[in-house]
Every structure is written in structure tokens, then in C-alpha cells.
Amino acid sequence: MRFPEIRRRAVGAQLLMVLALGTVGSAIRNKGCYTPDWPSLDSRPLPDWFDKAKFGIFVHWGVYSVPAWGSEWFWWHWKGQGAPQYQSFMQNNYPPDFSYADFGPQFTAHFFSPDDWADLFLAAGAKYVVLTAKHHEGFTNWPSSRSWNWNSKDVGPHRDLVGDLGTAIRKRNIRYGLYYSLLEWFHPLYLRDKKNGFKTQYFVTAKTIPELYDLVNRYKPDLIWSDGDWESPDTYWNSTGFLSWLYNVSPVKSEVVVNDRWGVNCSCHHGGYYNCEDKFKPSTLPGHKWEMCSSIDKLSWGYRRDIVMSDIADEAEIISVRHLLAPISN
Structure with a gap:
């Protein structure tokens, strides 16, 4: 499925993903104090709105929408793996001295119209929308003070993409969530911690935690979709400390929903609802709230110019998702 209305209005247009959630009953809000440990945090019921939402839209949008080739992992395949086809x-x-950072100024979002997007989401029946605030490339779609000259205010669009879309979404009474990658492939502090076996937390202290606090305090998201946790334990990310603050003190403590990607071995075990893995399709109804998150493009979560019709999920695959959700929706 393609969305020509969006493609005309955004430079480096994005691909929309379908988020389909399953539920196992209505949550009762717990007003207790949550301590920074998994037994306590996992005891928090999810807010009622997530039970009722059923369907959402996931938007992957970033500097990778400029080369728009291969997938949103373009930088990693090019420089991290040195994949021949990307080389x-x-x-x-591009010229020999062209760097990934040189794509930044070309990410202009010149025709970006948040209201048009929000109208499309509303017409599609989405009850919540999740935007990538930051993917693994580290570029932030909001003016993060921790991402100097690598954010949408300083470079490219010169506007607050997270804030602008959030305003339009909420005008239409749609819940607004933010995707945030904990890691950044090539950030010097992250690479330093990685070299130290993640026994130091220079990157987490200087970048990850301050940005998570900033996103929550500034935009008050209804949902935080964490990712990029797979290389290190939750103790490195200080995940339980952040979630304890989120549930007890933050401005969204009563309404916020989170997923399960907060460190190695957390997925499908800890957090709010479970993603477990990309395109997770359980064979039986799980005993814990879960979300099936899938891309329309079989090879990428973001827009790419080299897509062909055979790469797009066909009707049978889309219908199979509906069949999966039918007993839950009823």
C-alpha cells in the first residue's frame, strides 16, 4: 500500500507501518509507588486507553529517507558492515568524500503538512500514532540539546517535527507515541562504553537518559516505543530507574504506555506491553498484553526508492493479520 498524499507533501517521504494490538482484559489503574526493579514495575497495569485502541500507525522518518535505498539501516550497512551493494x-x-552527515541538509521536509498527515491517520481509523523521535542513526526529529547540529531544528527541516506532528495528532483526539532508539551506531561515547564492555555509562548519562526526560517533559507522549537495546543489559541503560520516574513522578505517569525493549533479555519478559520481536505473531493468545508491529514494505521500515510491487505485503498477508486479531477485537 502506498500513500501518494503524503509522498507529495514530504521530501524523503516516509512509509507507514501497521500496529495491531492484542488485549487480555481491561487494566485497572494502580496508584501505588513503583520502585526501580522489575517485579514492581511489571506489576503496573496498562492504562485503559491502550486496551481500547486496537489499531495504530507507525511512522519511520529520518535522514535515511534521503538516500532512500535498501532500508532505514542504510548507514550501518554502508559504514558498519561495508556491504558491497551499499558501497x-x-x-x-555521490562524490568520494560524501559522508552520511551530508545527507542531513537534504532532509528538508519542505512539503511536510502535519494536519494533512493527521487527517489521513484519522480517516484510516488509527487510535494512536507513533513517530520516530530518534532512530539508530542518532538524528533527532526534535531540537535536542544533546544532539547538536544533528537534529531537525539545526539541520534540514529547521523545525520541530515531533512537536508539529504531535499538535496536529492531538487536535483529532488521537493518542501520540514516540519511538526512541537507546543506542546510536556511531556515537563516540556509545562506542567507548561498548569497548569497555558496557561497564561505563558515558553515553547513557550524557545522551540517552537526558533525551528521554526531555521527550517526556516536553511532549508528554502517551506511549514510549523503546528500541536499540539489544547489545547491553537494562542496568547499563538505567531502564528501571527511568521507568520508576516515568510511572511515579513524570507528567504522564497515569496515562503513559511503554513496550518491552529496555535491555538484553527484557523483550517478552519486562516492561509494559510486549513486542517480543519484529512482526511478532503468537500462535496462541498470550497471557500478557502485546502488540503486533509490522511494516507494509517487507524489507524496510522506512521509505526507499528501490521498492518494487513484490516487496509490498499483499492482500492475503494483510487479511491474515485481520484474522489474527478478529477473536481479540470481538
Whole structure:
């Protein structure tokens, strides 16, 4: 499925993803104090709105929408893995000294119209929308003070994409969530911690935790979709400390929902609702609230110019998702 209305209005247009959630009953809000440990945090019931939401839309949008080739993991495949096809793509299309950062100014979002997007989401029946505030490339779609000259205010669009879309979404009474990658592939502090076996937390202290606090205090998201946790334990990310603050003190403590990607071995075990893995389709109804998150493009979560019709989920696959959800929705 393609969305020509969006493609005309956004430079480096994004691909929309379907989020389908399953429920196992209505949650009763717990007003207790949650301590920074998993037994306590896991005892928090999810807010009622998530039980009722059923369907949402996931928007992957970032600097990777400029080369728009391969997938949103373009930078990693090019520089992290040195994949030959990505090397050839760059050699054939860009000067020898062209860096990934040079894509930043080209990410202009010149025709971005938040109200048009929000109207489309509303017409699609979405009850919540999740935008990538920051993907693994580290570029932030809001003016983060911890991402100097690598954010949407300083470079490219020169506007607050997270804030602008959030305003439009909430005008239409749609819940607004933010995706945030804990790691950044090539951030020097992250690489330093990684070299130290994640026994130091230079990156977490200087970047991750301050940005998470900033996102919550500034935009008051209804949902935080955490990702990029797979290389290190939750203790490195200080996940339980952040979630304890989120549930007890933050301005969204009563309404916020989170997923389960907060460190190695957390997925499908700890957090709010479970994603477990990308495109998770359980064979039986889980005993814990879960979300099936899938992309329309079989090969990428973000827009790419090299997509062909066979890469798009066909009707049978889309219908199978509906069949999966039918007993839950009823």
C-alpha cells in the first residue's frame, strides 16, 4: 500500500507501518509507588486507553529517507558492515568524500503538512500514532540539546517535527507515541562504553537518559516505543530507574504506555506491553498484553526508492493479520 498524499507533501517521504494490538482484559489503574526493579514495575497495569485502541500507525522518518535505498539501516550497512551493494550505490551516486552527515541538509521536509498527515491517520481509523523521535542513526526529529547540529531544528527541516506532528495528532483526539532508539551506531561515547564492555555509562548519562526526560517533559507522549537495546543489559541503560520516574513522578505517569525493549533479555519478559520481536505473531493468545508491529514494505521500515510491487505485503498477508486479531477485537 502506498500513500501518494503524503509522498507529495514530504521530501524523503516516509512509509507507514501497521500496529495491531492484542488485549487480555481491561487494566485497572494502580496508584501505588513503583520502585526501580522489575517485579514492581511489571506489576503496573496498562492504562485503559491502550486496551481500547486496537489499531495504530507507525511512522519511520529520518535522514535515511534521503538516500532512500535498501532500508532505514542504510548507514550501518554502508559504514558498519561495508556491504558491497551499499558501497557501490554510494560510489555510483555521490562524490568520494560524501559522508552520511551530508545527507542531513537534504532532509528538508519542505512539503511536510502535519494536519494533512493527521487527517489521513484519522480517516484510516488509527487510535494512536507513533513517530520516530530518534532512530539508530542518532538524528533527532526534535531540537535536542544533546544532539547538536544533528537534529531537525539545526539541520534540514529547521523545525520541530515531533512537536508539529504531535499538535496536529492531538487536535483529532488521537493518542501520540514516540519511538526512541537507546543506542546510536556511531556515537563516540556509545562506542567507548561498548569497548569497555558496557561497564561505563558515558553515553547513557550524557545522551540517552537526558533525551528521554526531555521527550517526556516536553511532549508528554502517551506511549514510549523503546528500541536499540539489544547489545547491553537494562542496568547499563538505567531502564528501571527511568521507568520508576516515568510511572511515579513524570507528567504522564497515569496515562503513559511503554513496550518491552529496555535491555538484553527484557523483550517478552519486562516492561509494559510486549513486542517480543519484529512482526511478532503468537500462535496462541498470550497471557500478557502485546502488540503486533509490522511494516507494509517487507524489507524496510522506512521509505526507499528501490521498492518494487513484490516487496509490498499483499492482500492475503494483510487479511491474515485481520484474522489474527478478529477473536481479540470481538
